[in-house]
Structures are given as C-alpha cells and as structure tokens.
Amino acid sequence: MIARIAAWLGERLPLAALRELASHKTVPQHRASVWYYFGGMSLFLFFIQVVTGSLLLLYYRPSADHAWESVQFIMTKVSFGWLIRSIHKWSADLMILFLFLHMFSTFFLKAYRKPRELTWVSGCVLLGICFGLGFSGYLLPWNTLSFFATAIGTETPKVIPVAGEFIVKFLRGGEEVTGATLTRFFAWHVAILPALLVTVLGLHLAFIQAQGMSVPIAVKAKPRPLPFFPNFVAREALAWVLALALLASLAAFFPAELGTKADPFAAAPDGLKPEWYFLFAFQTLKLLPATVMGIEGEALGVFALSLAGLLWVLVPFLDRRSARGEKSPLFTALGVVALVFFVGMTIYGWKS
Amino acid sequence: MEETPGSHPPGGDDFPPGDDGCTRRRALNAFLASGVVATGASVAYPLGRFLLPPEQAESAASSVVAGDKTGPFRPDDFPVNTGRIFKMGSKPGILVRLPDGEFRAFSAACTHLSCLVSYRADKKVLWCACHAGAYDLTGRNIAGPPPRPLAAFTVNVKGDEIIVSRGS
Numbered sequence: 001m002i003a004r005i006a007a008w009l010g011e012r013l014p015l016a017a018l019r020e021l022a023s024h025k026t027v028p029q030h031r032a033s034v035w036y037y038f039g040g041m042s043l044f045l046f047f048i049q050v051v052t053g054s055l056l057l058l059y060y061r062p063s064a065d066h067a068w069e070s071v072q073f074i075m076t077k078v079s080f081g082w083l084i085r086s087i088h089k090w091s092a093d094l095m096i097l098f099l100f101l102h103m104f105s106t107f108f109l110k111a112y113r114k115p116r117e118l119t120w121v122s123g124c125v126l127l128g129i130c131f132g133l134g135f136s137g138y139l140l141p142w143n144t145l146s147f148f149a150t151a152i153g154t155e156t157p158k159v160i161p162v163a164g165e166f167i168v169k170f171l172r173g174g175e176e177v178t179g180a181t182l183t184r185f186f187a188w189h190v191a192i193l194p195a196l197l198v199t200v201l202g203l204h205l206a207f208i209q210a211q212g213m214s215v216p217i218a219v220k221a222k223p224r225p226l227p228f229f230p231n232f233v234a235r236e237a238l239a240w241v242l243a244l245a246l247l248a249s250l251a252a253f254f255p256a257e258l259g260t261k262a263d264p265f266a267a268a269p270d271g272l273k274p275e276w277y278f279l280f281a282f283q284t285l286k287l288l289p290a291t292v293m294g295i296e297g298e299a300l301g302v303f304a305l306s307l308a309g310l311l312w313v314l315v316p317f318l319d320r321r322s323a324r325g326e327k328s329p330l331f332t333a334l335g336v337v338a339l340v341f342f343v344g345m346t347i348y349g350w351k352s
Numbered sequence: 353m354e355e356t357p358g359s360h361p362p363g364g365d366d367f368p369p370g371d372d373g374c375t376r377r378r379a380l381n382a383f384l385a386s387g388v389v390a391t392g393a394s395v396a397y398p399l400g401r402f403l404l405p406p407e408q409a410e411s412a413a414s415s416v417v418a419g420d421k422t423g424p425f426r427p428d429d430f431p432v433n434t435g436r437i438f439k440m441g442s443k444p445g446i447l448v449r450l451p452d453g454e455f456r457a458f459s460a461a462c463t464h465l466s467c468l469v470s471y472r473a474d475k476k477v478l479w480c481a482c483h484a485g486a487y488d489l490t491g492r493n494i495a496g497p498p499p500r501p502l503a504a505f506t507v508n509v510k511g512d513e514i515i516v517s518r519g520s
Contacts, residue, residue, distance in 0.1 A: 055402055242392065269492035 026225035027232045028215050032221075035105035036213055038098050043228075045095035045200075048247065049133075052088040053190065060140070062186035064179030066068055067142035068261040086251035092134055094247065096277045099127055106316070107335045110322040111214035115317035119207040122200055124313045129197045134275050136189040142182060146197045147262035149274050150185075153178045156285070157300040178264070211272050217325060276350070280342050281305055283349030312338070353492075407484045408442075415517035416440055418447050418457070418507075428510050435478070436473025444468055445505060445516060446478065450489060457505040458491045460493070464498045476504065 003256040009015055012267040027036060059078055073080035103123065106112060112120035139150045154177065156169040173180035215223055226232055276281050282307065288297035311318070313333065365495040370374045409478040417424050423448065425436065435448040437460055446460040448471050460468050467482035477494070485496035491504045501519065507516045 051399075055399065066414070077406045079404065079406065080398035081402060083401050084396055244391075244395075 011156055022229045023227075025228035027213055028219075028223035029226045030215065030219045030223040031228075031304055032105075032109055032216050034218070035102075035109060037236060038102040038105060039208075040236045041103055041239055041243055042095055042098040043201075044243055045091045045098060045247075046093045046197075048244075049088065049095065050194070051082050052091065054294060055084050056088060057190065060282065062140070064182055064262075066144060067140060067182060068258075070343070071141045071300040072258055073173045075256075081254050087257040087304075089256040090247055092137065093276070094243070094250075096130060096134060096352060099130060100277075103127060104335070104339055108332060109214065109216045110331070111216070112213075113319065113322040113325075114219075114316070116207070116211055116214055118198045119204060119211070120316050121205065121313055122204040125200050129193055129200065129298065131179055131277070132191060133193050133197070134277065136185040138275055139177075139182060139185045140189060141258060142262050143259035144262050144266070145259050145272065147177060147264065148268050148272050150181065153274060154181075155280070156298075159296060159302050161299075176264070184258055209318055217322065217327060223289060265332070273349070276346060279349035280345035283352070286349075308338075363394060365502060382488070413476075414519065415515055417515040418445070418516050424512075425514050426512055427455075428512075430514075434474075435474045437470075440505070440516065440518075446466065446471065447507070447514065447516065448478070451476070455507040455509065455514060456489060457507045458487075459504040460502075462498055463493065463500040463502065464496075 006015065027033070049087075056074065059070055059074050059081070071085070072087055075093045076082075106120065106123070135150075135153060139146045155169055157171070158164045160167060169175065171184075172178075173184040208272045273279065285298055286333060288301045290297050294302050316323070319328050319331045322331065354494070357422055371405050374458065400405050417441070419425050420436065420438055427439065430436070430447075430449050432449050432453055433451045438445050438457075440457075441460070442462040445457055446469060447455060447457045449455055458469075460484055462469050462480040462482065464480065464485050467480050467481045469478045469485075469487065471477075472479040472486075473517060475486070476489065478489070478491070480486070480496065480498065485498040486494050487492050487502050491502035493499070493501050506517045508517070
C-alpha cells in the first residue's frame with residue numbers, strides 16, 4: 001500500500017532525487033559534534049511554541065477587560081489548560097536557553113567564519129525575533145508583574161536621541177501602556193514576529209543545507225562522516241524526547257503563575273524583574289550612575305549595549321584570522337568576556 | 353560516540369532466535385514502537401481534551417421571567433398580535449400575544465437550521481426568514497422546510513410578571 005502511494009507520488013514529484021540527497025547527506029563526527037544538536041533542539045521547542053500557542057489562541061482574548069480573565073479561565077476551567085500554558089511558558093524559556101547555548105558554541109567553535117557569515121547574521125536576527133516574542137508574550141496575561149515590566153521595558157528607548165519618543169509611542173500604541181498596547185503586542189506576538197521568524201528560519205536552514213556543518217579549526221584530521229539519515233536524525237530525535245520529558249516535568253511541577261490583574265493606577269510592586277534573558281541588560285542599566293561625565297547614565301548604557309550587540313552580529317567580518325582558517329585567540333577571549341559578563345550580570349540581577 | 357554505521361551484525365545474528373522465534377531485533381522494535389505509541393498518546397490526549405470546550409454552567413432554571421436586555425416584559429405593555437424574543441436560560445424563546453390577548457411561548461430556534469423565528473402579524477404565523485418556514489400558533493410546522501414543531505412552553509401571568517416554564 002505504502003509502496004503504491006510512494007510510486008504514485010514518485011511519478012509526480014522528484015522523490016527519487018530527494019531520497020538521493022538524503023542518503024548522501026552526512027554530519028562530521030569529532031569531539032565537538034555534541035554542539036551540533038542545540039540548533040535542532042531550539043527548532044523543536046519552536047514547534048512546541050507554535051502548537052501550544054495556537055491552542056492558547058482558542059481561549060485567549062486580547063483586551064484589557066478580558067485578557068486576565070481568559071487566562072484564568074484557561075488555567076482553571078479548560079481541560080489541561082494549565083498544562084498547555086505552562087508548557088508554552090517553559091518552552092519559551094528553554095528555547096532561549098538552547099539558543100544561547102547554540103550561539104555561544106557557534107562562537108567558540110568559530111563556526112561563523114567564512115563562508116558562513118550570513119548563517120551567523122541570520123541566527124542573530126532569529127535571536128532578536130525570539131527576544132521580541134518573549135517580550136511581547138510576557139504582557140499578554142495582563143497581570144501586575146507583566147504590566148509594570150512592560151511599562152519599564154518600553155520606557156527604556158526614550159533615552160535614544162531624536163527617535164526615542166517616537167519608538168516608545170510606536171511600541172506602546174500611545175503615550176502609556178494601555179489596552180492599545182496589549183492589542184498591539186498580541187499582533188506582534190501571534191502574527192508579525194512568527195511570520196518574520198519562519199522566513200528568516202527558512203533562510204538560516206537553507207544556508208546550513210547549502211554549506212553543510214562547520215568543522216572546528218582545531219580538528220585537523222578529516223572527520224568521519226555520520227549519515228544524516230537515519231543516524232543523526234535518530235540521535236536528534238532522542239534529544240527531542242529528552243527535551244519533551246524535561247518540559248513536561250517543569251510544567252507539571254512548576255506551572256506558570258497568573259498573578260493579580262494589572263491595575264494601571266496601582267503603585268509599582270516590589271521585586272519587579274524582566275524575563276531572565278533580559279536581566280543582564282536590566283542589571284547593567286540599574287548599576288549605572290545617573291550621569292557619567294556629563295552624559296545621562298541610562299543613555300550611555302543603552303548606547304554601549306547596542307554597540308556591543310552590533311559588534312557581536314558583525315564578528316564574522318571582524319575576525320580576519322579565523323576567516324583564513326587560523327586560530328583566533330583574541331576573539332575567543334572576547335567571547336569569554338561576553339559570556340562572563342552575561343552570566344555574571346544575570347546572576348547578579350537574579351540575586352539582587 | 354565511537355561507532356561506525358554498519359559495523360554491528362544485522363539484528364539478532366549473534367543471538368539466535370528463542371524458541372518462539374523472537375529475535376533481539378524484533379524485541380527491540382517492539383519496545384521502540386510501544387514507546388513511540390505511549391509518547392504519542394500522552395501528547396495527543398491532553399491536546400484533544402484541551403480542544404473540547406469546557407462545560408458551561410447552563411441555567412438549569414425550568415422557569416424564567418420573560419424579558420430581554422431592557423428588563424422584564426410587562427403584560428400591560430405587550431400589544432396584542434405581536435411577538436418578542438426573550439432568554440429562556442441561555443437559549444432564545446419567543447413570546448407571542450394572540451389577537452384575543454392570550455400569551456403563548458415557544459422555543460425560538462427553527463427546527464430546520466436553528467435560525468430565530470419571528471411573529472408575522474399579517475399572516476398570524478411564526479415565520480423563519482432563512483428558508484421561508486412557517487409554524488402556526490400552536491407551534492406546528494405548516495409550511496417550508498422545518499421538519500418538526502417548535503417546543504411549546506407554559507405561560508403564566510402573575511401580577512406584573514410573565515412567567516414562562518418548561519413542560520406542562
């Protein structure tokens with residue numbers, strides 16, 4: 001039966017060519033190959049986000065009057081609603097975590113070097129889109145914590161010269177964080193950013209397919225090829241099953257909280273913190289004095305972080321040594337500094 | 353990680369089949385398949401249950417005071433030869449005042465495709481505009497596609513209120 005369906009399709013589609021491609025696709029095997037799995041893990045978690053997010057859309061209502069109540073309804077009345085929402089929240093956190101692991105491993109193995117500069121840049125864009133998804137999704141339950149975190153987060157661009165006021169107004173859909181902001185964030189979260197993400201993801205994967213996996217500079221011997229199908233796929237599948245088990249455990253033991261409904265005219269609560277992946281920036285800006293050498297500290301911090309981010313995206317074009325296939329200790333050192341700064345500031349922000 | 357594809361002998365070759373003919377490969381395949389099925393089921397079940405909307409607390413009241421969002425209808429303000437839609441719990445009902453002043457109430461959902469019926473004063477019928485269905489003033493389907501009569505309710509006027517009840 002299956003053979004007949006395959007034959008029917010084979011007369012209409014280039015199945016034989018695809019099978020040929022799959023049978024020749026390999027993944028190099030060496031001591032750093034374990035890092036090849038993290039991009040696929042992030043992709044798996046993105047699938048989970050699409051599925052659970054679509055399910056939540058069946059009951060969620062994006063308005064200031066109904067958002068919190070509809071999430072409460074999901075958590076208390078809908079069968080397994082608490083599970084779907086908790087998995088959506090945990091999968092978002094894990095996806096960002098795996099993206100960081102994927103990014104830093106790519107950085108330290110210099111996989112961004114020529115000819116894969118565009119893969120790196122597209123990956124950075126994907127991370128930025130995921131930050132946007134995290135930031136916009138955080139507001140949607142319309143609880144006290146998310147309301148004030150969004151008020152602070154959208155206030156930050158105000159220090160940008162000239163365009164600051166406009167950016168804040170654009171983000172909020174008005175002067176303040178209101179129901180208009182909620183509707184706007186909802187549109188970004190469920191339509192605009194996912195569409196962008198899928199587009200850039202397609203490019204990212206096409207680059208990888210066209211160029212194959214990067215082998216680290218330090219691996220001198222020609223690595224043994226591991227067939228992509230079924231060997232690599234089977235291993236990746238095992239990683240996905242483990243990720244699913246981890247997600248289900250986290251969601252069951254630490255379900256997502258709802259908090260109290262946002263009240264725009266209440267005083268800001270204690271212990272206000274952004275999502276963990278924004279903590280390093282949040283903490284950096286908090287530590288800066290009001291003025292540094294006559295410049296507003298906040299403005300200087302935003303400028304410095306933006307510049308660092310831009311340099312990070314441009315690393316493949318700046319690192320000339322690894323582009324020639326030579327070891328590049330300077331950039332390894334810079335990567336260590338960035339990693340230590342990121343992890344240190346995140347922990348500091350978490351503790352304080 | 354030291355593994356060369358194809359270096360293992362094909363499944364079961366170094367372990368002869370047992371008395372029942374079960375090879376190692378077959379046993380492993382059975383374990384793998386049941387694992388996949390169990391994982392699939394434990395994902396599919398919550399997803400399926402989530403898709404089904406939760407039971408809404410429906411008004412179990414078997415009798416209501418007829419009214420709409422403007423408030424309860426008053427017998428004195430209800431002209432003869434007219435009909436009005438009211439809420440019978442969460443479902444629509446229609447209350448009709450006959451030319452002789454008598455009140456009658458029916459389910460307002462047409463038995464054809466559940467459009468809301470209205471009272472046609474000119475023809476003195478309950479009329480469904482969707483497909484030109486008609487019911488007489490006992491709820492009996494008399495013209496058009498409706499397959500069954502409209503369910504009739506009992507009406508009692510008590511002082512200022514019009515009480516509509518299910519059943520007799």
